[in-house]
Amino acid sequence: MTSINSARRDLAARLEAAGIDDAALEAKHLVAAATGLTGASLIAEGQRDLTEAEAGRLEGVASRRLAREPLAHILGTQPFWTLDLAVSADVLVPRADTETLVEVALDLMPASTPGIPRILDIGTGSGAILLAILKERPNAYGIGTDISPEALDIAERNAAANGLDGRSSFRHTKWADGLPDASFDLAVSNPPYIASAVIESLQPEVRLHDPRLALDGGADGLDAYRVLLPELMRVVKPGGAMAVEIGFDQRDPVSELAVQAGFDKVTVRSDLGGNDRVVFARKRS
Numbered sequence: 001m002t003s004i005n006s007a008r009r010d011l012a013a014r015l016e017a018a019g020i021d022d023a024a025l026e027a028k029h030l031v032a033a034a035t036g037l038t039g040a041s042l043i044a045e046g047q048r049d050l051t052e053a054e055a056g057r058l059e060g061v062a063s064r065r066l067a068r069e070p071l072a073h074i075l076g077t078q079p080f081w082t083l084d085l086a087v088s089a090d091v092l093v094p095r096a097d098t099e100t101l102v103e104v105a106l107d108l109m110p111a112s113t114p115g116i117p118r119i120l121d122i123g124t125g126s127g128a129i130l131l132a133i134l135k136e137r138p139n140a141y142g143i144g145t146d147i148s149p150e151a152l153d154i155a156e157r158n159a160a161a162n163g164l165d166g167r168s169s170f171r172h173t174k175w176a177d178g179l180p181d182a183s184f185d186l187a188v189s190n191p192p193y194i195a196s197a198v199i200e201s202l203q204p205e206v207r208l209h210d211p212r213l214a215l216d217g218g219a220d221g222l223d224a225y226r227v228l229l230p231e232l233m234r235v236v237k238p239g240g241a242m243a244v245e246i247g248f249d250q251r252d253p254v255s256e257l258a259v260q261a262g263f264d265k266v267t268v269r270s271d272l273g274g275n276d277r278v279v280f281a282r283k284r285s
């Protein structure tokens, strides 16, 4: 028999040997998932032996993680901003870097914005960006679009689970197709922006488990922006704003596309790691 604590230590060592970062933290999450124990009870019961059922479940989740399935897919949830979001293989696992886009969006649309500000999130995936903004702006209404109906199901579930379904709706459409001109105060997007040839060099959690549709930005990674920037210009109200996430080396071409689309005051914001992460701008009043 093995105690919970020693199972946790053994698993951390196996994850570390497999090259997984944050092995100790991931082992804790997997042991919690297998035992149903969290926080204080995981510590309080740490000396007791795993039951046979718990040991079986732990080996099941451990072997999935050792085969490089993302932790978020195994747990079925991923924290993002102040939310705990449902995720699956049908959506990109929301990334901490994307919180920079949420910060920019909140700066562009302060809490003092009058009326019912309208927000659009193009390629919403799990709904992460839109729901984080709506959570911080209780007077706002948001629409999320995606080309993947499976992703939209998850976004809808996340909206309902966070009490935001009354202030959001989700549309199955390509980019902003079918949405009216000049109808949003703020439009955001984290589009697929990885150059096709680079995808094969990414870590297995990403290349094998994030949806290709969420990653592939075409030959130079910029295909989505070429369509998106003019579309953002079309749907944003005069005086409104847009913000898009970018790859670390895309500030110049994406800024140039924003200028070509007619945006004013094009600016770049870095993420916490110091990489250029968001291009944002205003549409002239």
Ligand SMILES: C[S@@+](CC[C@H](N)C(=O)[O-])C[C@H]1O[C@@H](n2cnc3c(N)ncnc32)[C@H](O)[C@@H]1O
Pocket: 091, 092, 093, 094, 095, 098, 122, 123, 124, 125, 126, 127, 128, 129, 145, 146, 147, 148, 151, 173, 174, 175, 190, 191, 192, 193, 213, 214, 215
């Ligand atoms: C990088 S993921 C971002 C997901 C989510 N917004 C986030 O930040 O976690 C890009 C999303 O764009 C969607 N997408 C790809 N092509 C699209 C298109 N032509 N129209 C609408 N959405 C698209 C994908 O299905 C995916 O959900």
